């Protein structure tokens with residue numbers, strides 16, 4: 685099954701969640717950022733273009749500011765994101781440079797993906813960054829996105845970016861091995877052909893202190909991309925060589941099969 689959906693990958697969107705970069709004791713694990721950067725460079729070496737959607741700004745900001753819990757007011761959250769985003773990009777820049785690769789920061793808000801003119805502009809800018817051989821690293825522009833213009837979580841952002849670019853695959857890296865077949869059981873579903881009620885019921889939210897999202901936003905993201913004719917894989921970002929294993933079609937994580945033929949926009 686994976687063979688037919690994961691062959692000839694030319695452009696892949698990889699979403700890395702805050703959970704991959706944080707642990708209870710460390711809201712910004714540089715080792716994990718380094719590890720993901722190296723794996724992305726391995727895909728680039730295989731000739732696969734990669735767009736990274738990376739969370740972690742607020743976590744990195746908390747780390748730098750020495751905050752023990754997630755700020756509660758909007759302005760404190762936005763300030764922490766502004767401080768953390770710079771740290772995050774600094775870390776990516778350093779680790780991609782070790783592989784002689786360039787990175788580009790792209791911060792988006794909802795309007796950028798909804799208004800046609802802005803949408804077309806974002807699309808051509810990202811393709812131009814790729815043409816320059818750099819890796820676009822996308823996050824929501826948390827510092828300016830108040831409630832009404834907010835995308836809210838990076839699973840949704842990654843799904844919208846995947847559709848916008850007409851990428852060949854979305855990989856969502858999380859802190860779980862995939863979609864579990866039963867609540868409370870660690871048995872991963874290998875393939876989801878249809879996102880029905882049962883699958884939706886398997887998704888549950890998380891209320892972790894440093895991150896938003898959970899399985900339910902991932903399932904919604906899967907709906908967006910599979911309906912646009914694009915497959916999606918959810919896998920564990922801390923598992924060894926996970927990106928390479930996915931593109932080598934190994935049976936890791938959960939793959940969501942596209943529902944429709946690829947649409948172009």
Ligand code: GLU
Pocket residue numbers: 701702738739740741742743765823824826836837838839895896897
């Ligand atoms: N944009 C937020 C950050 O960088 C994260 C949103 C998410 O994890 O979904 O911290």
